[in-house]
Each structure stands twice: as structure tokens, then as C-alpha cells.
Amino acid sequence: MADKIKDAKIIFVVGGPGSGKGTQCERIVAKYGYTHLSSGDLLRAEVASGSDRGKQLQAIMQKGELVPLDTVLDMIKDAMIAKADVSKGFLIDGYPREVKQGEEFEKKIGKPCLLLYVDAKSETMIKRLLKRGETSGRSDDNEETIKKRLDLYYKATEPVIAFYESRGIVKKVDSELPVDEVFVQVSQAIDSLKP
Numbered sequence: 175m176a177d178k179i180k181d182a183k184i185i186f187v188v189g190g191p192g193s194g195k196g197t198q199c200e201r202i203v204a205k206y207g208y209t210h211l212s213s214g215d216l217l218r219a220e221v222a223s224g225s226d227r228g229k230q231l232q233a234i235m236q237k238g239e240l241v242p243l244d245t246v247l248d249m250i251k252d253a254m255i256a257k258a259d260v261s262k263g264f265l266i267d268g269y270p271r272e273v274k275q276g277e278e279f280e281k282k283i284g285k286p287c288l289l290l291y292v293d294a295k296s297e298t299m300i301k302r303l304l305k306r307g308e309t310s311g312r313s314d315d316n317e318e319t320i321k322k323r324l325d326l327y328y329k330a331t332e333p334v335i336a337f338y339e340s341r342g343i344v345k346k347v348d349s350e351l352p353v354d355e356v357f358v359q360v361s362q363a364i365d366s367l368k369p
């Protein structure tokens with residue numbers, strides 16, 4: 175099982191909260207048929223299940239903090255194994271959020287061929303998240319938690335981009351632009367991958 179995943183295309187999708195990762199992933203799924211796995215969505219599904227573990231996760235996420243590495247990585251790995259037979263490639267959205275997460279992923283699962291860096295200004299991300307918060311029902315889309323998520327992004331997640339830049343696999347897209355125009359850049363990044 176794990177061997178099958180090793181041969182699959184793995185794309186990390188990294189960017190600040192509200193930068194537009196989920197939006198672009200949806201478009202990628204529609205055009206390229208890749209499997210979209212969002213660490214945040216997997217965690218929210220666990221919260222929705224009402225399990226004890228879900229309750230612990232909810233408390234952490236509401237504070238804008240990172241849940242334990244092993245929890246997220248196990249969830250992603252299980253979801254990848256479940257799709258290994260049918261997937262043309264995996265979009266790993268919202269992971270890694272710190273360099274250590276990337277290192278552990280590579281030890282346990284495999285190497286990414288691309289890191290898609292979805293870049294937007296912090297003012298833009300705040301504006302989008304507050305707007306999303308009007309309808310998302312997400313307990314972390316409020317002003318106080320947004321500020322914490324942004325701080326943590328700059329502190330813990332930006333170093334992830336530098337880490338993979340040294341490996342030459344980072345493609346940055348300008349997510350200040352309208353969704354369609356961002357997706358033109360995303361498509362170019364994906365089309366440039368070797369088969």
C-alpha cells in the first residue's frame with residue numbers, strides 16, 4: 175500500500191490562512207482530477223464526528239494553534255492509502271505547516287514534486303477570512319483567532335517555503351489576483367511537471 179503512494183505525484187499546497195489554497199485546489203481537481211486532501215478539512219471531520227479526540231482538536235483549532243504532528247500525519251496517510259489505487263496525484267493542502275511536518279511526511283510517505291506557494295498580503299488574508307467567517311461557521315474565522323493564525327503562519331510555515339526553495343520545487347502564485355488569473359499561474363506550475 176505505502177509503495178503505491180510512493181510513486182504517486184505529491185503536491186504540497188502552502189500559503190497563509192485565507193490565501194486561497196482551498197479555492198485553487200478545487201479548480202485543480204476539476205481540471206486535473208487530482209485527489210484533494212486538506213488537513214484542516216480532515217481535522218474538522220474528526221471534530222464533527224463528536225469523538226473525544228475531536229473535542230481535543232476543536233479546542234486547539236479554536237485557539238489558532240497547531241494540532242500534534244502525529245495526529246495530522248496519520249490522518250493524511252490514511253486518506254492517501256484509501257485513494258492510492260485510483261489517484262493520479264495528491265494535493266496536500268495546509269500541510270506542512272512547519273519544517274518538521276515536511277520531514278516526517280517524507281520519512282513516512284514520500285517526496286513532493288512541487289510546492290505550490292499561494293501568496294497573498296496579510297491585509298488581504300484578514301479581509302477574506304472575516305468575509306468567509308460570515309458564512310463558514312468555522313470557529314477560527316474570527317478576528318482574534320485570525321491574528322494568531324497569521325502570526326503562526328509567518329513564524330512556523332514560511333520557513334517551510336525556504337526549506338523547499340533550496341530544493342528547487344517551489345512555484346509561487348500571486349493570489350492577490352482574481353481566482354481565474356491565479357489559476358492560470360497554477361496551471362502553468364502543474365503543466366511544467368515532468369510526467
Ligand SMILES: Nc1ncnc2c1ncn2[C@@H]1O[C@H](COP(=O)(O)OP(=O)(O)O)[C@@H](O)[C@H]1O
Binds near residue numbers: 189302305306349
Ligand atoms: N484570488 C482570490 N480573489 C478573491 N477572493 C478569493 C481568492 N481566493 C480565495 N478567495 C476567497 O477568500 C476566502 C479564503 O479562501 P480559501 O480558499 O478558503 O483559503 P484557504 O484555504 O487558503 O484558507 C474564500 O472566501 C475565497 O472565496
Ligand SMILES: Nc1ncnc2c1ncn2[C@H]1C[C@H](O)[C@@H](COP(=O)(O)OP(=O)(O)O)O1
Binds near residue numbers: 192195196235241268
Ligand atoms: N498540518 C497541520 N498541522 C497542525 N495543525 C493543523 C494542520 N492543518 C490544519 N491544522 C489545524 C490548525 C489550523 O489553524 C486549523 C485550520 O486549518 P485550515 O483549514 O488548513 O485553515 P486555512 O485553510 O484557513 O489555512 O486546523
Ligand SMILES: [Mg+2]
Binds near residue numbers: 195196212268
Ligand atoms: Mg482551506
